[in-house]
Amino acid sequence: MSLSISILKPFKPFAGIESARSAILLVASAVLLSACSGGSKRPEPAPLAANVPLIGVKQAWANRIGEVPAGASPFVAGNTIVVASADGTVAAIDASNGRDIWRASAGAAAVTGAGTDGKLAAVVTRDNEVVALEAGKQLWKAKxxxxxxxxxxxxxxxxxxxxxxxxxxxxxxASGKKLWANQRSNTEPLVLSKAGTILAVGDTLVVGQGGRLVGINPGNGSVRWEAPIASPRGTNDIERLVDLVGSTSRIGDVVCARAYQAAVGCVNASRGTLLWNKPANGAEGIHGDSSLVVGSEADGKLIAWRRADGQQAWQTERLAFRTLSAPLMVGRSVVVGDNNGNLHMLSREDGSPLNRLTTDGSAIIGNPVLAGDSLVAVTKSGGVFGFRPE
Known part of the structure; x- marks a missing residue:
């Protein structure tokens, strides 16, 4: 297995923050390059069979935002999609027609996607500032x-x-005033340069910290519960690196998540208890419905686990080594993007192909999303594409 490690320049902390925070932050971007021994060539992607559309879907609209930060998935609030580009442009797009609702600048290059509640949008810049925007205008920013x-x-x-x-x-x-901080006491020397896991379940903020899902009181930052999905393993810092990454699947109080190249598991977020976990070797988030949880592995396999107990329902190698995005389950389909800008629609029953959609030829970033009745995907070069059933 070959790993690529990048070390990013550390950020000098504010005066008054404990001395431990002044240590150099090493950010490891550990990406699986080969399933074989180091130095060997990466296997060729599985060839794509001729597309036979068994379900009718067509492109309804397209927009453009500019090159997108790695892993910056589009964020959906109702019928609005919010996307951010690497140059700091943030756009709210109407999913019904693909037109801008508003577009604004964060004032500096963006290093994350944009989050929103449908009214307020926020993004993080390369200056290590969180910038909040409302109706296309900057509301505040905080270091x-x-x-x-x-x-x-x-x-x-x-x-x-x-x-x-x-x-x-x-x-x-409204004001950008800092309310609280939850600082981990056992920070690992290496962390992933990938989007992590954060969502709300009822009145609990649920985040990924290391290999654990952690329930936090959103009012004061105190920890309510912790549930391990994966534990560190190996003999060195790289091998022991474990973190929850990307999109999750939430149905009711049950949240299923991916631990980077280690496991997929589900947690009851009302009790903070682990329901099941299974070994898995992927680097992207997951998705699911009331019956299945689906994820793409580092070698391009797509695996579906039964949500109830984690037993494997099916897997397909039709897209092997095609560098897949996190999937989206919608209707009878599992939709997953690849690094050539294709959106593959596969059967949720067995992973067989249903249709293949094309975008602009650059990699699908993050994961496809459903906004209103539109299937939406964003590409690395900044294309935003909306598809609908025919």
Whole structure:
């Protein structure tokens, strides 16, 4: 297995922050390059069979935002999609027609996608600032003590930011006043330069910290529960690196998540108890419905697990080594993007092909989303595409 490691320039913390925060933050982007021994060539992607559309879907509209930060998925609030480009442009797009509702600048290059509650949008810039925008105008910005790769989570008139070291910082949505910070006590020496996991379940903020899902009181930042999905393993810092990444699947109180190249598991977020976990070797988020949880593995396999007990329902290697995005389950389909801008629609029953949609030829970033009646995908080069049933 070959790993690519990048070390990013550390951010000098504010005066008054404990001395431990002044240590250099090493950010490891550990990407699986080969399933074989180091130095061997990556296997060729599986060839694509001729597309036979068994379900009718067509492109309804297209928009453009500019090159997108890695892993910056579009964020959906009702019928509105919010996307951010690497140059700091943030756009709210009407999913019914693909037209801008508003478009504004964060004032600096963006390093995350944008989060929104449908009214307030927020993004993190390369200056380590969280910037809040409303109706196309900058409302406030606030300094962060470290880097971030995860889009801010906006809910309950607050903005929550998950940093690269997986500490959580809460800000008042109207003023930008810092409300609290939840700082991990056992920060690992390496962290992933990938978007992490953050969502709300009832009155609990649920975040990924290391290999655990953690329930946090959104009012004061105190921890309510912790549930391990994966544990560190190996003999060195790289091998022991474990973190929850990307999109999750939530049905009611049950949240299923991916631990980077380690496991997929489900947690009851009302009790903070692990329901099941299964070994899995993927680097992107997951999705699911009331019956299945689906994820793409590092080698391009697509695997479906039964939501009730984690037993494998099916897997397909039709898209092997095609560098897949996180999937989206919608209707009878599982939709997953590849690094050539294709959207593959597969049967939720067995992973067989149903249709293949094309975009602009650049990689699908993050995961496809459903906004209103539109299937929406964003590409690395900044294309925003909406598809609908014929």
């Amino acid at each position: 962060l003590p470290a880097q971030a790769f995860t889009a801010p989570f906006v809910a309950g008139a607050r903005v929550f930011v998950l940093l690269a070291d997986r500490s959580v910082h809460a800000f008042d949505g």
